Amino acid sequence: MRLSGVLxxxxxxxxxxxxxxxxxxxxxxxxxxxxxxxxGGENWQLDVDPEGMIRVHTYCASGSSQEPVFAENGYxxxxxxxxxxxxxxxxxxxxxxDGRVCGDTFEFTYMTDYGYTEEAVVTFxxxxxxxxxxxx
Numbered sequence: 001m002r003l004s005g006v007l008x009x010x011x012x013x014x015x016x017x018x019x020x021x022x023x024x025x026x027x028x029x030x031x032x033x034x035x036x037x038x039x040g041g042e043n044w045q046l047d048v049d050p051e052g053m054i055r056v057h058t059y060c061a062s063g064s065s066q067e068p069v070f071a072e073n074g075y076x077x078x079x080x081x082x083x084x085x086x087x088x089x090x091x092x093x094x095x096x097x098d099g100r101v102c103g104d105t106f107e108f109t110y111m112t113d114y115g116y117t118e119e120a121v122v123t124f125x126x127x128x129x130x131x132x133x134x135x136x
Contacts, residue, residue: 029074030101035124039106044120045128046106054078056095058110060085060133063095074100076108084112087135 033052038045047055052068063082070076077098083090099108104124111117122128 026074026100026102028103030071030076031073032070034069034071034076034101034106035104037124038127039122039124040126040128041120041122043128043130044122045130046122054080056080056082057128057130059131060135061095061112071101074102076101076106082112084114085133085135 034048034054036048036050038047040046043059045057047057048069049055052065052070054065054069056063056065061082061084063080066079066081069078077096080095080097082093082095084093085091094113096111097108098111099106105121106124107119107121109117109119
């Protein structure tokens with residue numbers, strides 16, 4: 001009887017999902033709207049306004065979040081309408097951002113609708129260091 005109770009408890013914990021459990025690697029997960037201001041890193045800058053909208057600047061692309069961006073227990077996922085610049089007129093498209101905000105650091109995966117994927121890290125209060133696009 002005890003073993004079945006333990007197994008039932010394990011199943012319940014697994015069903016809640018990993019985002020319901022504290023992450024030992026992140027003692028300070030973000031909650032709610034991201035901190036407004038500049039979040040920058042190598043080839044990335046995210047400008048977050050007070051309403052949670054994000055303006056994205058990166059190597060050969062720029063865009064805006066499709067809605068206000070929230071963190072839940074540090075986890076962040078949002079879509080952005082983008083303009084990709086590969087020579088000639090900019091091509092409109094979409095991108096997906098999935099990641100985690102811990103303290104002043106946002107680590108994320110950037111995935112475009114044309115199949116490009118990149119891992120990136122930005123830090124709050126830091127200007128982005130974005131190289132000029134060679135295709136312009």
